[in-house]
Amino acid sequence: MQAICLAAGLGTRLRPITYHVPKPLFPIAGRPNLGRIIDDLNRSGFQHIVINAFHLKEKIKEYIVSNHPDCVISEEDELLGTGGGIKNASRFLNFSSPILVVNSDVVTNFPYEVLMDYHKGNNAFATLLLTDFGPLNSIKVDDEKVIGINTGYREACLCFTGISVISPEFLSMCPNRYPFSSVDILKEAIKSGKAVRYLQGEKIFKNFFWQDLGTPKGYLKAHELFLNFKGITPPTLHQDLKVIDWAWVDEDVKIPAHTTLCRCVVWPGTEIKTTTSFKDMVLTPYGVLNGG
Template sequence: MKAMIFAAGLGTRLKPITDTTPKALVPVGGKPLLQHTIEKLKLAGFDEIIINIHHFGDQIIDFVKSNKYFDIRIEFSDERASLLDTGGGIKKASHFFNDNKPFLVHNVDILSNIDLNQLYNYHLNNNAVATLVCSCRKTSRYLCFDSERQLKGWVNIKTGEVKSSIPEFNSNQYIQMAFSGIHIINPEIFNQMHKFEDRFSIIDFYLSICNDEKIVYYSNGNSQMIDVGKMESLEQANKFFS
């Protein structure tokens, strides 16, 4: 199975650590975040991985090489010239997903006990083009799903901004879920990315096609999930492994 790890972020919320180190190599529980992610994917049967790189990308390449590519196929999608955002990053790596099978996308700074095989099977059984791992955690931005778990819009509850192609969209009429940064995608969606420039958000892309394509959420009430994107979450992340 194939997967993509997002490791190109600047890690600005983890300064000053990321002044000299890419976020992907920030240590948690005795290992860099990237190693935790690769090992989790490998354990679940993902043996072909592409990693996008930008900030201190050479350090990430050297780390993977020094670990002998973790005895699986690992390639790099080089965004050092220009960050492409989440949608653009997936589009640039599209050549890697040439087997017509669903693939996993995983943010490097997300730690969880999500069963990735269960997630993958859920995606297959629901005949969706994309399955987004979501949770009920508090945040300012939510994805909005209908009673069939299908994506219908997005809302920023602090600003009141909404995104949806539904006329007079009311986010309060939908299930509001926080996106985790883990998703399963069918490669057929690449056929619809031509209308977007090289740099774009995958969420904006999902919202542009969700009325015509089935995009659903996956949530496990017993799951633990930590976003290690900011300093205050590092201590929590270390406890996750203790």
């Protein structure tokens, strides 16, 4: 099975950190999220994985070459959009069989092979993984089909997780201009009567979780969900460090005793010089993000 991981975005909502570290390499519990996704794909049976890269692509290339050399990198000289990124990567993919597409800024425990198997069994144009996520619900559904995207209605709507399977027909519907979104292709497919199906994560697995880490708040929530699901006790540097609720403190940090952390993530290389309290924050060597 084959997959493409979309990792080209600018990460504007996570600036100034993303001026220095591309969003796909933001660590979750001390490890780049892109690496966690690749490992999950491998465990699910996906052996051919393509990663598109644009923003800080040299850093993504360096990480992939050092840690996941079997993956293929599809470089972009300009942002091509989600659909454009898939089309540009088509030279590395076999478009005679379905392709799993996953955004590099999501954290989930959903087994990717389940979505692929469902897609293959229904002969769909595309199959989306959806979830009920309140204000982000914009995918209108009816029975097992998607009937509208970004409709402006909330009734019978779900949230797109950024994870989908596309059929070989997807490529034939791509325009010859860039950039363009995969959502535009899906809208066109629905309009022309093609079957766009979906699975709802929490209806399949009782302990399902999903979080987009594209904002400071989302990044902190992704940590919390991941740590709870894995049952990981976050490391602390010494017993005088006070933690309220939870905090992840990575190795190689300098933090005074008696500092209080509440729902915080501290990256390696971070130095806190004065004792104080931090709440809902991401502390890094490149700056601080407020997720409150």
